Amino acid sequence: KFGVIGHQDNWKKIVDFVNSIRITDGNPELSQAKIKEVYGYFPPTKLFDIQINSKVSGFVEGYYIESFLSPDELGHSHIWNNLKKTREACEKAAQLGVDVVALGGFTSIILESGGANLQAIQGTKFTTGNTLTAALIADSLVKACQKWNQPLKDSTLLIIGSTGDIGSACVRYFSNKVKKILLTARNPAPLHQQEEQLKSEKANCLASTHVSELLPAADLIICVASSVLPENYLDLLQSHAIICDAGYPKNLNSENVKPSQKIYAGGMCLVEEGYCFSPEHFQKNIYEFPLPNISHGCTMESVVLALEGQSLAFSKGRGNINLENMAYILAAAAKHGIVTAPFFNSKGLIN
Ligand code: NDP
Known part of the structure; x- marks a missing residue:
């Protein structure tokens, strides 16, 4: 049982x-x-x-x-x-x-x-x-890129909650598959340690504790933070952005998404x-x-x-x-x- x-x-x-x-x-x-x-x-x-x-x-x-x-x-x-x-x-x-x-x-x-x-x-x-949650997130984002014609290798991926258990698994999965990986979390020490580790592995990455600075550059976003982000953050995203929101509560409000942006529940x-x-x-x-x-x-x-x-x-x-x-x-x-x-x-x- x-x-x-x-x-x-x-x-x-x-x-x-x-x-x-x-x-x-x-x-x-x-x-x-x-x-x-x-x-x-x-x-x-x-x-x-x-x-x-x-x-x-x-x-x-x-x-x-x-x-x-x-x-x-x-x-x-x-x-x-x-x-x-x-x-x-x-x-x-x-x-x-x-x-x-x-x-x-x-x-x-x-x-x-x-x-x-x-x-x-x-x-x-x-x-x-x-x-399994991390594996489903990764699999869904690969499929989303195929469905909405956004090649992974040409994409900048932002992981919100990158130092967490699921976030760090997603970093491991995608860091050598995307053009650039952006990392964010609130605590600077583990975040910059993660950035240093990735740089030592020759990954193209950038970390910041300010999510809003990273959002405009992202083609793909994985949300795995346990916090609701401010409503206006969606406005900072590119019109073709694909967002996999696996966090609880939902990190971004899907009600406010632009028709050209894709936001879906991840880890399901x-x-x-x-x-x-x-x-x-x-x-x-x-x-x-x-x-x-x-x-x-x-x-x-x-x-x-x-x-x-x-x-x-x-x-x-x-x-x-x-x-x-x-x-x-x-x-x-x-x-x-x-x-x-x-x-x-x-x-x-x-x-
Ligand atoms: P963790 O607590 O391990 O990680 C949370 C991450 O989010 C940390 O990196 C944390 O870093 C960061 N974070 C929290 N608040 C913010 C914020 N406001 N801005 C930026 N970063 C933030 O959690 P898990 O990895 O275990 O889970 C992640 C999420 O996935 C949770 O919301 C959980 O409920 C959800 N989940 C979904 C499942 C599903 O089936 N869909 C299954 C399991 C979990 P810092 O504290 O430094 O900010």
């Missing part, structure tokens, strides 16, 4: 699913304000079962465990409480006898941060799911043979995508590992993703019919 530990990124989803699991006895729905008061006190809970249909192995079963981290409390000042809750969610997964668990969104911090590093509880292994996959949740209503409440059978790369990493009988902590720490593992997990996923998602954003499918 596989497991997925997650959390919600907005109150609308939370209000919907909390009201859907309440026994109301005819009482009115709980308001957002009421739910906000108590949400942080909910213990991690298994909310629903998941069935994924593999092309070669048929159905594989797993659980979704909600960590109940508050979307308002994902910042540094709440880190210890969030680590504690994530640890409890991991223990819950171990009690349920899950073989391998993906830590979605913010919960992956427990595997990325040195101090709280977690390898396994009893026989249950944990993975951030970031290797399509489960060709489909999946279902039980109870079914969670599919709408929690997994709301404009297309059917779409899922996050990070969650599908645990599914692929379970299907392959590989109960191991595949992605852990920060900055450890290598190209060999990216190629392996992407190919293993494809074998089971879990492939790079078609291009879509909040407005729907992009042609």
Whole structure:
């Protein structure tokens, strides 16, 4: 069995699913304000079962465990409480006898941060799911360049969040495939260390902590920062820019994109043979995508590992993703019919 530990990124989803699991006895729905008061006190809970249909192995079963981290409390000042809750969610997964668990969104911090590093509880292994996410981002951008006639080797690629776990994997993948690579993050020390490393490998690169200085030069942009960037940043981009936004919350607002610019959700996959949740209503409440059978790369990493009988902590720490593992997990996923998602954003499918 596989497991997925997650959390919600907005109150609308939370209000919907909390009201859907309440026994109301005819009482009115709980308001957002009421739910906000108590949400942080909910213990991690298994909310629903998941069935994924593999092309070669048929159905594989797993659980979704909600960590109940508050979307308002994902910042540094709440880190210890969030680590504690994530640890409890991991223990819950171990009690349920899950073989391998993906830590979605913010919960992956427990595997990325040195101090709280977690390898396994009893026989249950944990993975951030970031290797498959990075592989899907890379594969989608290669396909986007083919689709929209923007040759990679002639392109300048900007990676927003280049020093992060997924960002650094994308840097590794693309640094010798593009004309120039632009790097950005807020902390100057790791950023300039990354720039020096790339220069020593003869890559054509430039780093700056000021994203706005780099945007006008970019043909391609990968967004893997955990921050929303200012609205006017899209205006700084070239009219032919292709943007793969894999961050949560979404780093750039796809509503404001020019018709000639392409912005799509990155790190996503399509489960060709489909999946279902039980109870079914969670599919709408929690997994709301404009297309059917779409899922996050990070969650599908645990599914692929379970299907392959590989109960191991595949992605852990920060900055450890290598190209060999990216190629392996992407190919293993494809074998089971879990492939790079078609291009879509909040407005729907992009042609
Ligand atoms: P990390 O925390 O390892 O990396 C985040 C990176 O973003 C760091 O380089 C950080 O550097 C940088 N950053 C943060 N804020 C800003 C900012 N305002 N401007 C510029 N750079 C910034 O995260 P991960 O690599 O694990 O994940 C990256 C993103 O991908 C997250 O948003 C995560 O939710 C999302 N994700 C998506 C998945 C999917 O399936 N689509 C799966 C897994 C993750 P610094 O702190 O120095 O600024």
